[in-house]
Amino acid sequence: MAISHLGHDVLWRIFLMNANLDVVEDLGKLYELNKGPPRYTYSALTITRRTSQVCQSWRDLILGSSSIWGRVIHLDFLNQETSDWREELLRRTGEAPLCVKGEVMGYVVEDFFLSLLETEWSRIRRLDVRIHNEWEFEDETWEPLLRPTSSLECFNLNYSYSNSRILSGSKVKLFSNNAPSLREFYSSGIPFSLQASWIPQLRHITLSLPFNGPQILDALKSMLFLESIQLEDGIVFYQTGVGDPPLPHIVLPHLRNVAVTGHFGTCTQFLVCITPSLGCGVNVDSTNKKRIKEMTSQELKMAESVFSRYSQNYFDVYTPTRVVLRLCRGEFHIHDLLDPIRLPSSPTFKLDIHSSPSSPISVFINCITITPMAALTHLDLQLSAGAIEPHNQHFIRFMYCLSSLEVLQISSMATLEFLRSMTWTHSTPFPALHTIKMVQSMTQSTKKLVSELMQPFLKWRVQLRFPITVLDLTFCDTGMFGNLTFLESFPGLKLRWSSQGAFGEYLCGRRTPGALRF
Structure with a gap:
């Protein structure tokens, strides 16, 4: 059937699917060298705008749908010198919920973004913005973030500079402690309470300083619907003093992805305390060279145990066929490469562990030897000189598992x-x-x-x-x-x-x- 014969209901559904800011296609190859669009990308905003110019029928349908225009507020493509297009875009959104995405660079986009927060906060559904200013705004600038919001479902607002903060003070009540629709919270550098009413309902969260391990684990007790968690560098998990209760163990039945960045001990202690869902992916990054030190025997034993548990839990569901394995002195890296038939959002398994050159890093090979490697067909093997001995039994045992390579x-x-x-x-x-x-x-x-x-x-x-x-x-x-x-x-x-x-x-x-x- 020709597309011209499709009914308006089907066309509208197609146009709505195209109006997705989370899908940005790289179309740079369609352009001559040095003549492509900004960063060689097209946006759902550009696609929607040009689709509305194909014919009068499509134009009437798209211009009459405020929900389509509300989904494509892409800041990267709203930096024109005049405000005509920005004002027209907002007019087309009517009273529809808004999805705002992009990079705040330059005064034009900065003013437009802050204006959106001030005037349209009540209907912002998804906010995914990075600010590239080298200075911090006064707290008054962020006053809209302290208002209640019944529409907000996803909140991701960060400075590109890790030390910059949005709002100050530990007693700030983000969203006035009232955000009943919020499901995703990825921001760092914004003070909030782990006891806020919207915490238990979250499906995805990113946590950073000033929270510590015990505080995070205590909050996770109520987050039974959590699907992914990311802990950023700097968080400390410590065993409390003599006589204090040990760190709690938390069962998260819906957890599909866990990512931890930081000191090796922090990564392992957090994972020890969590029981995720079957097939949960894990991403461990302990590559901060400022924190590298030799692993103690207790740390190695704990790490081997917990990584074995997570690898078996993951690979029992996602049988590996393509893997990257890199061994250097004091470095161990393994990465399960997604099969083409798996979605990018699927869980992944990645360990990137750095220690001192004298640490017996090869013991981590045991963590993957117990997993079903017989189906592995592609191996990207990167070995540096002196990383491992030819007679190392851990490595030999792993290589013998590769019967289908x-x-x-x-x-x-x-x-x-x-x-x-x-x-x-x-x-x-x-x-x-x-x-x-x-x-x-x-x-x-x-x-x-x-x-x-x-x-x-x-x-x-x-x-x-x-x-x-x-x-x-x-x-x-x-x-x-x-x-x-x-x-x-x-x-x-x-x-x-x-x-x-x-x-x-x-x-x-x-x-x-x-x-x-x-």
């Missing part, structure tokens, strides 16, 4: 020699492996690909009777290849590369070795 992505050819030199004691490691993909990092962009590191690995796989069939160098600079004619001794091996936007492929064994000289 098909594609191994590396950032250094030295990784191949490391894998070959590992202490393999029984069955063939990764029997399904057929592709090695080399992705050259920026730090290695000037290093030659060393044949002495590739050739032994390829021979080893042939001897195991599980040869590599594809060597993918698409993401490497061909200027660093040098002479790769030794690959001719591996018949059936496909070499792939890219040069100046053109893709090349050579099937080894054709006896035209000149094609392998770069």
Whole structure:
């Protein structure tokens, strides 16, 4: 059916779906170089405006729908010198609820945004704004935030500078303690009470200083509908003194995502106290170099236990097929890459742990060894020199789990020699492996690909009777290849590369070795 034959009710639903500020498409490739729109993005506001100019029928339908225009108050596209378009947009919203999103940069957008807060606060439904000023406003500027609001569902208001604050004083009553529709609260730098009436109804929350661990856990007791929580850097979880009760354990049956940034001990202590829903994602970031210190044996034991619990809880639901694993001295990173069929909002699993170089970081591999890794087909393995020993039993046990691994992505050819030199004691490691993909990092962009590191690995796989069939160098600079004619001794091996936007492929064994000289 042609779109011109669709009824107005169906068209209106399509236009309403397009009026979604949380979906910003990157259309930069449709434009000539240096002639794209701001930041190479289109907005739901721009799409709605241009849709209303297609034909008279569509124009009448869209202009007559205040609810559509109320959903597209995108500050990034409202910085015109004159106020004509901003005033016209507000007029088109009528009395509809408002969704306001964007970056406050410059006096024009700043004045418009503050005016919206002052005059339209009662009908703002979603607020997602970052302020880029280097100065803080007086508290009087934020007086609208102290008013009750029956419409507000999502509140995300932050300065881009972490030390800046919105409102001051610990006794401020945000929303006058009256926001019955609020479900999402992401702001930091705004004082509020964890005993506020709107806290128990939240589905999503971000917490930061000045709250501490015991205060947060106490508040979570009443937040039974919580679906995601993010704790920002600086929050301290401490065990109380002798004779004081231990930190409570909280069951959050709807929790799907938990993110913690901060000191390693803070991250683990919080996770220990929480039992989330089955399949809950976790994102731990303890990479603040100012806080790095050697882990105690007690911290390591606690961390291994809690990360094992969370990884098994997650991977029992989301069987991993694509994983990034990075090991450096004192660093452990693992990231479950979402499958294309999963929504971006799906839970994810990511650990980014930094400690002193002397900490036995490899023990964290045990946390993922107990999970079902047999379905893993793609592994991005990043190993730095000295990060782990070839005979490390934690790592060997993990590698033996990868029975379905098909594609191994590396950032250094030295990784191949490391894998070959590992202490393999029984069955063939990764029997399904057929592709090695080399992705050259920026730090290695000037290093030659060393044949002495590739050739032994390829021979080893042939001897195991599980040869590599594809060597993918698409993401490497061909200027660093040098002479790769030794690959001719591996018949059936496909070499792939890219040069100046053109893709090349050579099937080894054709006896035209000149094609392998770069």
